[in-house]
Amino acid sequence: MKLIKLSVLAATTLCTLNLMAQETDCTVIAQSKNTDSTDMLYVAYKNRPGSMKFDSVAFVKGKCELAIHVPFVQRAMAYVVKANSGFLRKPITEKGISFYTEQGKVLLEIGENPLDTKRSGTALNNDFQAYSDVIAPFKKKESLMEEEFTAAKNSNDQAKMTQLQQDYQTLNEEKGKAERNFFDTHLDSQISLDWMEQTIDIANRKSEAQAMYKQLSQRVRESDAGKRYGMKIESTQTVEIGNVAPDFTARTPGGEEISLSSYRGKYVFVDFWASWCAPCRHENPNVVKAYATYKSDKFDILGVSLDQDKAAWENAISKDGLTWKQVSDLMGWQSMLAMSYAIRAIPANFLIDPQGKIIARDLRGDALEKKLSEVLK
Structure with missing residues (x-):
């Protein structure tokens, strides 16, 4: 869904594993008023780096208890499923319950919606x-x-x-x-x-x-x-203001290879966007206006698209009147161009000076006009 993709969510379930490298015995005690004798609790955890293990136990009168031995404290997932559902033979679609495999007893009070589970029993949980x-x-x-x-x-x-x-x-x-x-x-x-x-x-x-x-x-x-x-x-190398912008090379819709380094000697506004991104399309008229006002041998724009559909990308370029160079690897959110700039939401942009240093970022509307008037006066 585009609503979610445009702004990366802050953590709703935490994913750091291997918190402390020490073997741990953890007992998971699950309680639920919405289970019967045909329900099972499956617990998924890493029993060694790169390897997942599943343990299971049946619910009896709305309760079950499962002892697991883990090589390190980690975030594990629990699932409530029917005994004959073939849970391990198909992709997991059930809602998981996150908890930490800390030493001791971990109590999971599971509500009608597993996401409403209450965890207790250890300090970490x-x-x-x-x-x-x-x-x-x-x-x-x-x-x-x-x-x-x-x-x-x-x-x-x-x-x-x-x-x-x-x-x-x-x-x-x-x-x-x-x-x-x-x-x-x-x-x-x-x-x-x-x-x-x-x-x-x-x-x-x-x-x-x-x-x-x-x-x-x-x-x-x-x-x-x-x-x-x-x-x-x-x-970690950064793309903070004051740092040299990472160089990249990518192709235009027509197949021409363009490198960011080819813009050295002038200010360049690197604009990350996509045809499917409503806020990007809403901002494009401001970028078009800025380009018309400041385009010269001292300033240019380079568009970088997170599209996957080439036709949609080309249509948006034409419809929005984007007359500056546009490049993309057509990999969407897996784009190496976006990854090299740590792009997690769009629209996103970087203003780079003639020496290749980032001097501003995420300029929109009046802020873009103001900054360009300052550096190009």
């Missing part, structure tokens, strides 16, 4: 539940917006789709603030480290990542996961 409680209201609103967006898309209600995109962005910002507050009040929790790793885009926010990492307690920083993340922060 208590913190995880606290985090889940923080984001639960936002997840419910996101779900409603997705339904509204689908309805608007089916009825071709462009105005409603655009409004929902804007509302979603606002909601995502509010959720980010709530998650950051959780981080600030749980600096001694592995959950905060997990949230950082899932949410903070180091390539774009390295300085912020460094500062937040230093806020974490010594215990968390010195855990195996903490040490790895600290090394990841320091080794």
Whole structure:
């Protein structure tokens, strides 16, 4: 769904594994009023790097207990399925329940919707539940917006789709603030480290990542996961303002190869967009206006599309009057061009100076006009 793709969601389930490299015995106790003797609890976890293992147990009178031995504390997934459903012989479509395989007893109180499960019993799972409680209201609103967006898309209600995109962005910002507050009040929790790793885009926010990492307690920083993340922060190349923009080469719709480095000696506005991106198409008239005003031997624009459909890409270029060079590898969100700039949402753009350094980013509307007037005066 485009509503979700345009702005990468902050973590709703945390995914850092191998938190502490120590063997652990964990007992999972699950309770549910919505099960019978034909229901099973399956637990999926890593029994060694790169290998998943599934253990299972039957529910008896709405309760079951499963002892597992794991090589390291990790985030595992539990599923409630029917005994004869062929669960392990087909792709998993059931809603999973996240929990941590911490030493001791982990209690899962499963509601009618597995996503409403309450976790308790160990310190890490208590913190995880606290985090889940923080984001639960936002997840419910996101779900409603997705339904509204689908309805608007089916009825071709462009105005409603655009409004929902804007509302979603606002909601995502509010959720980010709530998650950051959780981080600030749980600096001694592995959950905060997990949230950082899932949410903070180091390539774009390295300085912020460094500062937040230093806020974490010594215990968390010195855990195996903490040490790895600290090394990841320091080794990641960034696309922050002041850094040299990564060079790339890609093809135009006509097959011509264009390199970013060929624009050295002039200011270049690198614009990441796609034909299916409503906010991008809404912003295009502002970019067209800027190009008409400032195009010269000192300034140019290079469009980079996250399209996969070449015909749709070419049609959008023509319809929106984008007369500057356009390139794409037609790989969508798997585009190496987008990955090299850590693109996680579009529209996104970078203003690069004649020496190849990034001097501004994500300029839109009046902000784009103002910045160009400053540097090209």
